[in-house]
Amino acid sequence: MGTRASERGRPRPRPAGVSYTKRIVIVPPDPTWPARFQTVARQLRDALGERVSGIHHIGSTSVSGLPAKDVLDVQLTVADLGTANDVLALLAALGLTLRPEVTADHLPPGLELPPADLAKRYAHRPGELHVHIREEGRFNQRYALLMRDFLRAVPAARDAYAEIKRQLARLQPADTEAYYAVKDPVMDLLIAGAEQWAARTDWHLPPADA
Template sequence: MSATPRIVVQPYDEQWPAEFAAVEALLHDALGEVVVRIDHIGSTSVPGLAAKDIIDVQVGVADLDDPRLVPGFEQLGATATDITTDHVPPGDQGDPAAWEKRYFRCPASWRPVHLHVRATGRPNHRYALLFRDYLRHSAPAAAAYAQVKLALARLHPDDVTAYYDVKDPVCDLVMDAAERWATDVGWSP
């Protein structure tokens, strides 16, 4: 059994957008018409934001059970995992199944990438895009979020559970402000 990698949050790297674009092209080639959209999400998608050196990619699909999905990822050397749902924010009154997703582990030959597959139109697909766009808009929110991540990495460098036990509710707090911003500016994915 391999050891859990250390959590390291580093300064923003100007290469992250280009590295996402290379992964995006591979995914488009392998998945073709299964894909509705592919987005760079997470901290590496926010210019200037400190992040773990892992590119988060959201593959938006019409149907999580499309029979072409798994073979398309396997063609790339990616493997499916048992991760099948996202964190559901407190107070969400919707169907928990709306937070379903697929998660694939990238091939060892790739740079570190998280491959999240979510159905477009579902709340977890929207959450990732709104979170990213709000942090791109609000430098103070992005800076505060970076401080939390840096502190968590310092306090819990070997405990991914502790890291996410704090980070997920912090994201929910950011989303509260992001929802107000989305209403004010008429944001849509």
């Protein structure tokens, strides 16, 4: 959810920015996910200070009631992605693994966007944490937050997405290529509904979670 990536900014059938495990394991919603995020967010804020303007909990673990892989997704917002190297160095000092080859997010079909609107930087703690660095006001920074808030606000969309994830994990538990080849187009369909919801509700970017 807002975390798909392409190493060169082109549409791809799977997220290059997320490390694969041998199996796709979707677990029931875990009530500890918000608290785990807050612990991570405090560590990030203490380390990064004002280098980031916002720290947000994104992805499926940020949506109450949504099954997910047991890995947190965090979005760090920066004023200028050109300064991200300083942030990445501090993330490395916290023990995260840097993925310098990941430089852009997935482009939904039918959209024409400048490369800067998809640019990102990425680091992770495999099996535990994904950290996405995006520039304030860019398409990809907004996408992750809009999708999160839409799924939080519209239970029917959340539950339909949950069922798709469960069935994909059941049918393709060891084939991550197949899992993401289906999941990514589903997300592209969901964002169309999210944009309609945003227009109807006058949605705006939310304040930082930390």
